Amino acid sequence: MLLQQLVNGLTLGAVYTLVALSFSLVMGILSVLNIAIGELFMLGGFIGFAVIASNLPLPVALVFAMAGAAIASFIIQKVAYEPLRDAPLITPMLSTLGFSIILQNIVTNVWGSDPLQLPAELFDADFTVGPVRIGVMQVVVVGVTVVLVGAVAYLVQRTSAGRALRAIAENRDVARMLGVSVSRTTFLAFAISGLLAGAAGVLISLHYAAITPYIGVDIGLKAIAVMVIGGTTRVWGALLAGPLIGVAEVMTIAYGGSQIRDFIVYGLMILILLLRPQGLLGGARSDVGQRV
Amino acid sequence: MLEIRKFLIGGLLTAALVSGAQAQNQVNIGAIVPSSGPFAEWGRTNTVTLKMLEKQVNDAGGVNGAKLNIIILDDAAKPAQAANNMRKLAGDDKVLAVAGPLTSSACEVTFPIANELKTVATSQASSKPGVAKANRPWAFRNTVDEGILANTSVPYFNKTFGAKSVAIIYDAKDAVSTSIATRIMPAAFTSAGVKVLNGDSPISFNTGDLDVSAQVTKLKSLNPDGIVIGADYSQAVTVLREMKRQGLMKPVIGGTPLISSAILKAAPEIPVIAPATFYATMSTPKAKKFVADLQPLLRSASGLPKDIEPSMYDANIYEIVNMYVDAAKKSGITGKPGDLEADRTKIRDYMANLKGYDGFSGPIHFGEDGDAIKNFFIVEGKNGAWETKVTGCSAAGGGC
Amino acid sequence: MMSTYYAGLFADIGILFLGAMSVYIILATGQLSLGNAGFMGIGAYVASFLTVEMHLPLTAALVASALVAAVIGVIVGFPALRLKGIYLAIATLGFGEVVRSFLLNFDRMGGAGGFHGMKHVSLEYIWTWAGLIFLLIVMLERSRLWLEMRAVHDDETAANLVGLNTTMTKVGAFGSGAAVAAISGGLFAHHYVYIEPGNFGFERSIDFVLAVILGGSTVGAGAAVGAALLVLLPEWLRFLADWRLAAFGVLLVLVLLTRRQGILDRPLLDKLRFRRARS
Numbered sequence: 001m002l003l004q005q006l007v008n009g010l011t012l013g014a015v016y017t018l019v020a021l022s023f024s025l026v027m028g029i030l031s032v033l034n035i036a037i038g039e040l041f042m043l044g045g046f047i048g049f050a051v052i053a054s055n056l057p058l059p060v061a062l063v064f065a066m067a068g069a070a071i072a073s074f075i076i077q078k079v080a081y082e083p084l085r086d087a088p089l090i091t092p093m094l095s096t097l098g099f100s101i102i103l104q105n106i107v108t109n110v111w112g113s114d115p116l117q118l119p120a121e122l123f124d125a126d127f128t129v130g131p132v133r134i135g136v137m138q139v140v141v142v143g144v145t146v147v148l149v150g151a152v153a154y155l156v157q158r159t160s161a162g163r164a165l166r167a168i169a170e171n172r173d174v175a176r177m178l179g180v181s182v183s184r185t186t187f188l189a190f191a192i193s194g195l196l197a198g199a200a201g202v203l204i205s206l207h208y209a210a211i212t213p214y215i216g217v218d219i220g221l222k223a224i225a226v227m228v229i230g231g232t233t234r235v236w237g238a239l240l241a242g243p244l245i246g247v248a249e250v251m252t253i254a255y256g257g258s259q260i261r262d263f264i265v266y267g268l269m270i271l272i273l274l275l276r277p278q279g280l281l282g283g284a285r286s287d288v289g290q291r292v
Numbered sequence: 293m294l295e296i297r298k299f300l301i302g303g304l305l306t307a308a309l310v311s312g313a314q315a316q317n318q319v320n321i322g323a324i325v326p327s328s329g330p331f332a333e334w335g336r337t338n339t340v341t342l343k344m345l346e347k348q349v350n351d352a353g354g355v356n357g358a359k360l361n362i363i364i365l366d367d368a369a370k371p372a373q374a375a376n377n378m379r380k381l382a383g384d385d386k387v388l389a390v391a392g393p394l395t396s397s398a399c400e401v402t403f404p405i406a407n408e409l410k411t412v413a414t415s416q417a418s419s420k421p422g423v424a425k426a427n428r429p430w431a432f433r434n435t436v437d438e439g440i441l442a443n444t445s446v447p448y449f450n451k452t453f454g455a456k457s458v459a460i461i462y463d464a465k466d467a468v469s470t471s472i473a474t475r476i477m478p479a480a481f482t483s484a485g486v487k488v489l490n491g492d493s494p495i496s497f498n499t500g501d502l503d504v505s506a507q508v509t510k511l512k513s514l515n516p517d518g519i520v521i522g523a524d525y526s527q528a529v530t531v532l533r534e535m536k537r538q539g540l541m542k543p544v545i546g547g548t549p550l551i552s553s554a555i556l557k558a559a560p561e562i563p564v565i566a567p568a569t570f571y572a573t574m575s576t577p578k579a580k581k582f583v584a585d586l587q588p589l590l591r592s593a594s595g596l597p598k599d600i601e602p603s604m605y606d607a608n609i610y611e612i613v614n615m616y617v618d619a620a621k622k623s624g625i626t627g628k629p630g631d632l633e634a635d636r637t638k639i640r641d642y643m644a645n646l647k648g649y650d651g652f653s654g655p656i657h658f659g660e661d662g663d664a665i666k667n668f669f670i671v672e673g674k675n676g677a678w679e680t681k682v683t684g685c686s687a688a689g690g691g692c
Numbered sequence: 693m694m695s696t697y698y699a700g701l702f703a704d705i706g707i708l709f710l711g712a713m714s715v716y717i718i719l720a721t722g723q724l725s726l727g728n729a730g731f732m733g734i735g736a737y738v739a740s741f742l743t744v745e746m747h748l749p750l751t752a753a754l755v756a757s758a759l760v761a762a763v764i765g766v767i768v769g770f771p772a773l774r775l776k777g778i779y780l781a782i783a784t785l786g787f788g789e790v791v792r793s794f795l796l797n798f799d800r801m802g803g804a805g806g807f808h809g810m811k812h813v814s815l816e817y818i819w820t821w822a823g824l825i826f827l828l829i830v831m832l833e834r835s836r837l838w839l840e841m842r843a844v845h846d847d848e849t850a851a852n853l854v855g856l857n858t859t860m861t862k863v864g865a866f867g868s869g870a871a872v873a874a875i876s877g878g879l880f881a882h883h884y885v886y887i888e889p890g891n892f893g894f895e896r897s898i899d900f901v902l903a904v905i906l907g908g909s910t911v912g913a914g915a916a917v918g919a920a921l922l923v924l925l926p927e928w929l930r931f932l933a934d935w936r937l938a939a940f941g942v943l944l945v946l947v948l949l950t951r952r953q954g955i956l957d958r959p960l961l962d963k964l965r966f967r968r969a970r971s
Contacts (some may be wrong), residue, residue, distance in 0.1 A: 101941035383696035
């Protein structure tokens, strides 16, 4: 059972990783908590479902969902973030909250509030390794997650666009003076953030095969915890923290008692914030966080 | 500031228009349904059902010559909004009685107001034990206590599947699910001599969880003959999907919150046993006519999926408002504003003394605790359809 | 005579106004709390326990629950000193979830099944508390202490340098904010006469912050305007039926875009005062 639970935990952890990374791109670089990311995730799931329901293959669903969520993310950037760039940090956070309410309502009106389900046969294949049963979708989820995290890490650390992102994360004004295009870089951060949330949404909804317009809320909060634990400024942090929290949750359920699961997750997050505010993999920035 | 003032005045005007739009000779009945938020689908089908009923009654000549007017308010499944809806309906809209609210959490805060304002409120769905009982005499529920239902569903389950042991999984955030899974079901199974494998530490998840893989793996490791799911259908779908994925093909039993067409699609191979007082494919003539009338309306309504079917809660709210209409007809209520207080008492007395109302599952009346006493069916959902296996009655001595 | 419907809404506004003021006090020192629903929950459960099981009068129970919450607020406030900005906000969010999760498992007070037995309070009683706390805040806003709080808000390092006790100010703000949130919770419990852990989740914490920011975060009265807006708007938008919540979201964004400092601010207040003086 232990091994089986590890597989469960890693799959769940992969979801957390993607959504956490989506949060941290906007948060680490622009210091804005985009609350609507949970709903971008949800939107990705619904778009993915719609594509699969029209008998198109998984990669197409992935592309559409990522694109859809990225477009929504772009709209949020233009409407909710850009005009409030210089306002205190709470203001753009609350305007993204407005978008999360809007998105939930739209999806409820389009697809209904009942769980939307895939026909049972799709994506149900699995194989066994010793005593462990692994779904093909689980492998896809973990695989795509690793690839996407790798791609984002490459982008952030090796490309000029990534240098611009990091420069702005470090100091916006200095970066501007050095000739970094703030608007282009902001766009990039929101776009990648949307792509990741959309990808997470479609993968997870196809894996669990039943989604509602309200799935983004709890996963969003958990992903914020994962982001903090991994460190908002390090891409690889999310890849470590996601599975860590996923496995911690699963083990609590398996051995401790499922009732205290959220206790453990948020307790761990608070502990990390107090002991290592920069996150597990964060650098030595002791004074993180701007004034609100 | 001018803009804001204009806006505020606009809001007040709309509020005034909405509440002032009642003609003299009208019988007003209120309804509280969750048309937005996580139970939007239930609220929206309830709305269509009530619009249909309103038309049926008015086409047949109304209530003692007065026009029936059903005022439907959305509570977004939020208790605070349900409470304010109740105040608006009873206080501003002068309704005779209120149907709803749907969720038990909303009933908990709305029923006390029903008593305060002396207006009947009857829930179409709440089944958390004791909610109406705590708020007598104005609160009713057209539902049956889960404890009574389990006393019939559990023996059937044991006999049919030869279960020697069961394991429990439930939604710890939800009050009804918690009481079904941690109190009602363990007691029923234990008294039937079936071992509850994790009675002292049932496995839980939270409303909104997408991933229940760890919980299901743990369930599987207990190797039970049957699974008790304490959850509403939308969460139960997630559990069933995961059970199927992990190959845990064991029969499932739960309370009324499981009943829905969505759950039938989740894992058609896994038999699901649950109690119901109505389901869309029921074969009684009355139910068939109801479905034939309502289904096309539901499917053409905006904001609802194209394959939607009438739910148990549509049937329940239809019965509730019909009872109010009957009460008004039989006690000569014509909707005169001066009679309001007396009329409301008439409705309450009618409900309390109701005998043999002709409901979808057979005759209905209400017990001392405000809950319905009516026939129910233990149904088995398999291969995409519900089928009645046992018929029971929620009266203490049996026989409705 | 106010209709019972508007009386119910005004009770909600009063309770939310108190919750918003709890955020306002903490925010005045530059700290954002996304976990005040946790303090509200503590207040609701402690006050209900005291009135229902210990048969204490409500006012005494509210004061006691405020003290309990204040102590917890101070305990939370100390480690919170290490954190700033959005990180502090996230930590308090975690605190709120921990409290909710605790209440869910706290069977002594009903767990998920909720708790009842409280006696309904009048609208006047709720607004007496709201008015009292508001009065205290207005007095605070005219005191030297307020200047110190604003100094900590604007530049903590500088405030430290000129010899202000920033630790005391920040922790004190957390304690008092927690106490006010607890009173809001106690009143909530005795208005609805039923409480369950779900009442005190992240959504409630966000509502508090939203009321402050929408109404105007630079003046105490802003919290009242924000609270009124948050309670009344969803009611006034009922004619939009299925699109009611989306319309609320759109209006929320629009208000933030057009008045990022909130609806009420100093210049607007001064203008209103001037107009009143002239007429």
